[in-house]
Amino acid sequence: MNRSHITDLYFAEARSKLIDLAAFLDRIERSEGVDDFRMKSFRAALRELGTPGPDKAKKILLGLSDPTEAPVAQAGTKSASGAWAGF
């Protein structure tokens, strides 16, 4: 599919997600408090989004990932937060 076809197919959906993302950031800005590690890595991902080049999904997923190699001593929780706490 060429760029025009892809745009026809996905623009409306991506536009909707873009506005949702903007509204989420507005909601964060209106709230009291400071960014935690999740929002810090989220803002770094947004900068990646604006950088020209391929593999944006992969780069953003890597930016949100634990980059270490050693196993952790014990699983303190069962759930994941979506961003690496050491960011």
Add this chain to the structure above:
Amino acid sequence: MVSRVTDDYAAMVMAGCRAVCEPAFWAGFDRSSAQGFYDYFCQLTDYEPRRAAQFGLPHYSWLCLNPKEAENTALAEEVLAMIPSFLDRPNVLGIGEIGLNKNSRNEIVIFEKHVELAVKHDQMILVHTPHLEDKWKGTRLIVDMLKRNSGVDPARVVIDHVEEHTVDIVLDAGFWAGITLYPQSKCTPSRAIDMVEIYGAQRLWLNCACDWGHSDPLAVPKTAIEMKRRGHSEAAIDRLIYGNPLRFLSQNPKFQILEGQPPA
């Protein structure tokens, strides 16, 4: 699909599903004894196949202790000792979904013991990779462990829940890669098709979860519709959605779907 209502079975059959594979899963709470696992394995190998059969859907299962319960190594050892007595049941395809959750030392110990069990009993393996921020690290740990075990045949292992940052790690090592479609986490239909277009469909398998959380049993047929919108041919869609899991699962002679016949 122990977490789902019968309407889901009916909807899957109407959407064209030909079989269901249910891996042993975390129940949403930690089981308090090995006896709890015994009852669960009986449910997966006896009751649930009969329930699915009411809707004309063949039911297959994979057995293990989920990595979310691996911190209790004493309980895990008891469960590991129990699993072989279930392996000859007619709907058991192998060991799964084993893997890592938080990439802890105990999870690694129990994962490797599950792999040894699979090798010893010549079983296929279904691997769960961790969620979100833990996935990249966990996938690399899992692939390294599997590659170190000379008894593991990568062609008989599917490493599940790959995303854009892990799919090449799995495929480059010779394993099958599973893409799990979820409404929010893991992967969407459009992203899954992106990966198919980039990496090819040779060893990719799409699947959807039917668990107790936010999940969609019809995510695979919905992805087939999305592939059609993207211009993929009927033959290519069929090869990926139906042919690939059939090719992988048929390595176990217990897995049988009669071609051209309605599900039995």
